[in-house]
Amino acid sequence: MKYIIAGLGNFGASLSQKLTAQGHEVIGIDIRMDKVDMFKEQITHTIQMDATDEFTVAGLPLEDTDLVIVAVGEDQGANIMTSAVFKNLGVKRLISRAINPLHQKVLEAIGVDEIVHPEEETAERWAKKLCLNNVVDSFELGDTFSIIEAKVPEDHIGKTIREVEFRGKYNLLVLTIMSETEVKSMLGRNHTELKSQGIASPDQKLKESDVLVLYGANKDLQSFLKR
Secondary structure, rough: EEEEEHHHHHHEEEHHHHHHHHHOOEEEEEHHHHHHHHHHOOOOOOEEEOOOOOHHOOOOHHHHHOEEEOOOOOOOHHHHHHHEEEEEEEEEEEEEEEEOOHHHHHHHHHHEEEOOOOOOOOOHHHHHHHOOOOOOEEEOOOOOEEEEEEEEOOOOOOOOHHHOOHHHOOOOOEEEEEEEEEEOOOOEEEEEEEEEEOOOOOOOEEEOOOEEEEEEEEHHHHHHHHH
């Protein structure tokens, strides 16, 4: 896949390097030339650019880019302006970094597709979410194993856990299944939440709206999700 990452601070640079190492093409941009020089050997391409300048940003290969991530964190104004520029230019998918709840609301109003909170989520976790199909969330257990939350692959919808053969075929363990459950709020209003169904039963049928909680080696998780 092809990524543009605006902002080469700690989060943006780390994510750019991880995605590059996994074989993706990354254009890392920053207004600071020292950052561009620092990471030019670890990121596919690095460009010194003011990402709040729509005319300059329009010169990037936006039509060929699968995902743009605005990782600018130090300057909320620059983050919002950069997000607005990429949104106005019609990029395919836009993820932006939010510093606080008000900042997040502004980004949502702009129409950003997804919000990232680097103070709570690691670049490693986001690299996994971006590179593996259907991943909702992940938790690393050292360098080799992970627990991930993943959507049910289309070809497994309607099958039972036993029929899919997670353990025998994929060497993965289904810890539990998160299913949509209707709950009542304190104000008496009904709404739908994803809730754990306890220890997964081999005869439990998988629904399209379910989220699988899987444990296994990273290589086996990647193999399963990249099918």
